[in-house]
Amino acid sequence: MSEVSISDYLLTHLERGGGVPMNRQLYGLLRDGILGGAMLPGLRVPPSRALAVDLAVSRNTVTYAYDQLIAEGYLEARTGDGTYVADTEPDVARLPAAAGDAAEAAESSLLSGRGERLLSGTGASSAQWGAFMPGIPDITRFPNEVWSKLQARHWRRIAPGLLTYGDGAGYQPLREAIAGHLRTARSVNCTAEQVIVTSGTHQSIQLASTLLGEMGDTAWIEDPCYWGTRNVIRSSGLAPLPLPVDEEGMQMPEEALRTPPRFIFVTPSHQYPLGPVMSLARRRLLLEYAARNQVWVIEDDYDSEFRYSGPPLASLQGLDSHERVIYLGTFSKTLFPGLRIGFMVVPSALASRFARANAELFRDGQSFLHAVLADFMHEGHFSSHVRKMRQLYAERLACLQAAIHTELGGIALPSGGDAGLHLALGLPAGANDTAISQAAKSRGILTRPLSAYYAEPSSARPGLMLGYAAVPTERIPVLFGQLAEEIRGQLCHSDTHT
Amino acid sequence: MSEVSISDYLLTHLERGGGVPMNRQLYGLLRDGILGGAMLPGLRVPPSRALAVDLAVSRNTVTYAYDQLIAEGYLEARTGDGTYVADTEPDVARLPAAAGDAAEAAESSLLSGRGERLLSGTGASSAQWGAFMPGIPDITRFPNEVWSKLQARHWRRIAPGLLTYGDGAGYQPLREAIAGHLRTARSVNCTAEQVIVTSGTHQSIQLASTLLGEMGDTAWIEDPCYWGTRNVIRSSGLAPLPLPVDEEGMQMPEEALRTPPRFIFVTPSHQYPLGPVMSLARRRLLLEYAARNQVWVIEDDYDSEFRYSGPPLASLQGLDSHERVIYLGTFSKTLFPGLRIGFMVVPSALASRFARANAELFRDGQSFLHAVLADFMHEGHFSSHVRKMRQLYAERLACLQAAIHTELGGIALPSGGDAGLHLALGLPAGANDTAISQAAKSRGILTRPLSAYYAEPSSARPGLMLGYAAVPTERIPVLFGQLAEEIRGQLCHSDTHT
Numbered sequence: 001m002s003e004v005s006i007s008d009y010l011l012t013h014l015e016r017g018g019g020v021p022m023n024r025q026l027y028g029l030l031r032d033g034i035l036g037g038a039m040l041p042g043l044r045v046p047p048s049r050a051l052a053v054d055l056a057v058s059r060n061t062v063t064y065a066y067d068q069l070i071a072e073g074y075l076e077a078r079t080g081d082g083t084y085v086a087d088t089e090p091d092v093a094r095l096p097a098a099a100g101d102a103a104e105a106a107e108s109s110l111l112s113g114r115g116e117r118l119l120s121g122t123g124a125s126s127a128q129w130g131a132f133m134p135g136i137p138d139i140t141r142f143p144n145e146v147w148s149k150l151q152a153r154h155w156r157r158i159a160p161g162l163l164t165y166g167d168g169a170g171y172q173p174l175r176e177a178i179a180g181h182l183r184t185a186r187s188v189n190c191t192a193e194q195v196i197v198t199s200g201t202h203q204s205i206q207l208a209s210t211l212l213g214e215m216g217d218t219a220w221i222e223d224p225c226y227w228g229t230r231n232v233i234r235s236s237g238l239a240p241l242p243l244p245v246d247e248e249g250m251q252m253p254e255e256a257l258r259t260p261p262r263f264i265f266v267t268p269s270h271q272y273p274l275g276p277v278m279s280l281a282r283r284r285l286l287l288e289y290a291a292r293n294q295v296w297v298i299e300d301d302y303d304s305e306f307r308y309s310g311p312p313l314a315s316l317q318g319l320d321s322h323e324r325v326i327y328l329g330t331f332s333k334t335l336f337p338g339l340r341i342g343f344m345v346v347p348s349a350l351a352s353r354f355a356r357a358n359a360e361l362f363r364d365g366q367s368f369l370h371a372v373l374a375d376f377m378h379e380g381h382f383s384s385h386v387r388k389m390r391q392l393y394a395e396r397l398a399c400l401q402a403a404i405h406t407e408l409g410g411i412a413l414p415s416g417g418d419a420g421l422h423l424a425l426g427l428p429a430g431a432n433d434t435a436i437s438q439a440a441k442s443r444g445i446l447t448r449p450l451s452a453y454y455a456e457p458s459s460a461r462p463g464l465m466l467g468y469a470a471v472p473t474e475r476i477p478v479l480f481g482q483l484a485e486e487i488r489g490q491l492c493h494s495d496t497h498t
Numbered sequence: 499m500s501e502v503s504i505s506d507y508l509l510t511h512l513e514r515g516g517g518v519p520m521n522r523q524l525y526g527l528l529r530d531g532i533l534g535g536a537m538l539p540g541l542r543v544p545p546s547r548a549l550a551v552d553l554a555v556s557r558n559t560v561t562y563a564y565d566q567l568i569a570e571g572y573l574e575a576r577t578g579d580g581t582y583v584a585d586t587e588p589d590v591a592r593l594p595a596a597a598g599d600a601a602e603a604a605e606s607s608l609l610s611g612r613g614e615r616l617l618s619g620t621g622a623s624s625a626q627w628g629a630f631m632p633g634i635p636d637i638t639r640f641p642n643e644v645w646s647k648l649q650a651r652h653w654r655r656i657a658p659g660l661l662t663y664g665d666g667a668g669y670q671p672l673r674e675a676i677a678g679h680l681r682t683a684r685s686v687n688c689t690a691e692q693v694i695v696t697s698g699t700h701q702s703i704q705l706a707s708t709l710l711g712e713m714g715d716t717a718w719i720e721d722p723c724y725w726g727t728r729n730v731i732r733s734s735g736l737a738p739l740p741l742p743v744d745e746e747g748m749q750m751p752e753e754a755l756r757t758p759p760r761f762i763f764v765t766p767s768h769q770y771p772l773g774p775v776m777s778l779a780r781r782r783l784l785l786e787y788a789a790r791n792q793v794w795v796i797e798d799d800y801d802s803e804f805r806y807s808g809p810p811l812a813s814l815q816g817l818d819s820h821e822r823v824i825y826l827g828t829f830s831k832t833l834f835p836g837l838r839i840g841f842m843v844v845p846s847a848l849a850s851r852f853a854r855a856n857a858e859l860f861r862d863g864q865s866f867l868h869a870v871l872a873d874f875m876h877e878g879h880f881s882s883h884v885r886k887m888r889q890l891y892a893e894r895l896a897c898l899q900a901a902i903h904t905e906l907g908g909i910a911l912p913s914g915g916d917a918g919l920h921l922a923l924g925l926p927a928g929a930n931d932t933a934i935s936q937a938a939k940s941r942g943i944l945t946r947p948l949s950a951y952y953a954e955p956s957s958a959r960p961g962l963m964l965g966y967a968a969v970p971t972e973r974i975p976v977l978f979g980q981l982a983e984e985i986r987g988q989l990c991h992s993d994t995h996t
Contacts, residue, residue: 035782035817064809071808073778088779090786096756110848115709115855124857129662139661148653155646163637163834164627199697202861210733211613215713231858235708237735258594280571281586284533288588310569311562319533336661338863350608357613359622360729363700365836369867 001039006046007054009033014055022057026065034074034085041087045075118235123227125448131479133446134273134422134467135303138392139336143385150375154368162368168359169351170197170343171370177377178329178343186301187314188327190345196354197370200342201300202232203362204328208344209236209263211357212296217262222250224453224460226272229265229300238263242455245271249278252285260293268316269304273453273465274424275416283316291322298326303333303420305386306469308394310418323347331373333421334386341366341373393421393469399476400468406477407484411491414466421469424450426461428491433462436490445483499537504544505552507531512553520555524563532572532583539585543573616733621725623946629977631944632771632920632965633801636890637834641883648873652866660866666857667849668695668841669868675875676827676841684799685812686825688843694852695868698840699798700730701860702826706842707734707761709855710794715760720748722951722958724770727763727798736761740953743769747776750783758791766814767802771951771963772922773914781814789820796824801831801918803884804967806892808916821845829871831919832884839871891919891967897974898966904975905982909989912964919967922948924959926989931960934988943981 033039052059069075076086175195182188215237223242268278317327330342417423433449450463531537550557567573574584673693680686713735721740766776815825828840915921931947948961
């Protein structure tokens with residue numbers, strides 16, 4: 001292309017009266033000409049005045065395009081000598097030969113192996129709201145006027161400290177409120193200095209895994225367990241070893257005890273997803289074992305604020321006298337999941353290191369949100385909300401249990417209803433819980449198949465996870481009736497075909 | 499201990515008129531007696547009526563304590579036969595012998611090796627607000643009344659969908675607003691479907707590293723570079739390979755080109771921390787190389803909305819025609835750091851997988867916050883704020899450059915001031931920038947030593963990172979005067995001693 005043919009090329013391609021301004025079009029056409037190789041390095045472009053005349057545009061239009069192209073390195077202005085196409089073409093000879101057919105390789109291996117594994121497991125559901133989605137509190141009862149008022153109070157004259165990066169451990173008054181709550185309600189031994197505020201249990205697990213474990217270290221997990229625990233520890237490079245759960249919680253067979261792991265992840269107050277409480281004998285064995293073998297015990301106490309039968313049970317952390325327990329909690333169940341605020345209690349000796357590591361790995365902030373939550377707790381709204389919800393959820397639980405008895409008595413058995421926001425509905429051996437869950441979903445009823453929570457498919461028991469906390473009490477009988485119909489139909493169907 | 503001596507033990511230890519309620523005290527004393535071994539398994543505890551008489555407390559007090567201890571498994575009620583201490587003592591014989599002196603081992607190795615490495619690097623500063631902290635925008639200028647109003651509008655009648663777990667990719671209207679901004683302002687080729695909202699660049703990097711890379715894969719990083727990039731990719735199991743930076747950006751020597759890495763992390767618009775723009779020739783070489791060798795290019799475009807000299811430069815992503823670039827951005831610099839909202843633009847073929855993986859690894863939510871930000875952008879407050887701040891920061895930059903010239907002309911040379919919120923002040927070879935930074939800190943002036951950003955200590959150049967965006971213009975000459983005094987003093991001091 002020559003100087004003259006540049007004018008011609010531009011004249012042919014400029015769209016007058018279109019949506020794109022002339023200067024942007026000019027820039028784009030010249031850029032494409034250079035990148036495509038039509039305008040070779042060293043070519044002189046027409047002087048802006050001449051090109052403006054040729055194209056019948058203002059000279060500003062041309063200089064805007066030229067300036068932009070010069071700034072980005074497509075053109076270079078040589079003083080007193082005009083403007084030239086710069087030499088930016090990659091020297092292909094410098095590049096090593098491609099390993100194979102690039103397009104094909106790219107197609108077949110977009111994700112890494114660990115990326116594929118991450119996506120292959122059970123996990124986050126695409127639907128997050130509706131009967132009987134497990135793990136969701138009744139967010140329509142959240143006192144949003146109170147929250148909004150506290151929020152407005154902070155934002156009216158927001159302190160700069162609430163808008164910049166925060167302390168790695170979280171906003172101090174929130175740490176104090178959390179420590180106070182945990183001491184009273186969960187018998188956790190802690191001061192505010194041991195509390196690290198995180199964006200939820202996933203972050204808490206990742207922080208503990210990274211700071212305390214090496215790549216390849218073993219972590220015992222309960223089987224079945226929460227999918228997030230499995231995903232995060234695996235993606236942190238730990239090797240999970242699933243141990244079966246019975247009515248006393250995680251089993252610890254002799255064989256496993258012989259090789260101490262680096263971590264033991266447990267849900268002692270309300271095993272997730274099945275529901276049993278870890279027995280005292282097993283708690284004491286676990287703590288003694290952890291102390292003797294320098295094992296870190298990660299206690300995930302995700303929903304124990306809601307206990308319906310008998311007095312609340314003390315945390316495992318409160319029983320530990322060797323500082324081997326790291327306690328995890330969350331506001332996802334007590335307030336609302338979208339808040340994304342969780343917390344961990346770490347041994348004093350580790351507290352400042354966890355705070356620093358949290359800042360290094362995740363940066364930190366949202367103090368403006370921490371401050372609102374701290375006020376919400378200090379002013380008593382948190383306890384009062386939990387108290388009210390406990391009463392409401394107990395009523396809904398009873399209603400669901402009655403509906404199960406009426407509709408499926410003798411066929412399906414609920415368990416884990418002493419606490420939390422869900423129960424596990426055990427189905428007869430051989431039932432295909434995945435098929436039932438899918439069929440129910442097509443009728444607009446959300447459940448999760450219990451078998452999907454197991455790491456060892458051979459030990460998986462069929463069942464359905466049913467959340468009742470967010471379902472209006474009066475709707476429970478009808479909705480469960482529909483689900484029961486589906487269950488009976490599927491069980492019957494599989495009976496006739498096997 | 500016998501039934502009678504239990505009464506005696508309790509009588510001796512109960513504190514009457516103290517702060518702790520009698521029923522809690524009774525619970526605690528019995529629990530300690532059992533855990534400490536004074537009350538052995540199989541021991542029968544006195545009937546509640548009898549014990550209440552012995553202790554002169556109400557029977558309710560005793561039954562409360564007994565019920566709690568039964569619920570937690572310390573005691574067991576045998577129907578028609580009274581209440582006994584349960585056998586919960588760990589069978590120590592089952593436990594393997596401890597590997598060595600437990601206490602000593604625990605003391606010496608609280609953190610894992612990777613935990614220690616994480617904490618040993620340069621990183622998040624404990625002070626986050628004040629002259630001349632780099633990377634902080636002027637948060638006192640943030641239009642908090644506008645924000646507060648938008649926030650109140652959502653919270654008055656908050657939609658349940660904004661409070662529960664969110665879509666893994668973020669709130670749809672926010673994704674649309676971000677895509678619109680990026681197309682116009684950063685020449686990024688994207689639709690809303692390619693935008694994944696994250697909690698910031700750290701999370702974006704972790705997501706890309708985990709999904710696209712295996713443990714041990716090589717990642718080229720710029721040397722010097724942002725400490726967070728180095729920390730996060732290392733903690734994700736990648737092996738960083740630092741490549742030196744010159745005035746055209748990251749260098750790519752023949753030797754490095756011969757072994758293609760899995761990732762190349764670059765800051766092409768405004769190299770962090772030194773400031774040069776990556777040249778077009780190098781951009782084209784990089785993209786060609788990435789396409790031929792299936793390398794993922796991670797473009798961190800952290801502060802390019804603020805460009806002061808010449809027109810804004812197009813993103814690297816916009817130049818890529820092989821879908822090898824993942825673009826990262828953040829609101830930390832344009833709005834405020836504590837917001838913790840960032841975003842990434844991924845190739846269309848990967849978008850749904852990134853969204854799912856984000857939910858799996860981090861859970862997700864804060865749609866209530868995304869919704870406010872989406873409104874803030876759609877209603878034009880975002881662009882107007884950026885425009886105002888660009889003008890303000892340009893003024894402050896000029897003021898700082900003048901102060902540098904006045905105070906340290908010929909001694910120290912600023913660079914990287916074409917864009918962003920900071921400049922790098924180069925100091926004479928041999929200057930101890932860490933000592934200068936510490937001395938300045940003791941005078942209340944915050945800087946970061948440039949040498950700390952280098953992975954290769956041998957190639958580190960001394961200098962100071964100076965943030966000017968958050969310093970009131972009229973204070974800059976005085977404050978920089980104080981810093982210059984410290985610099986001159988330290989340089990002089992090191993002259994006389996070497």
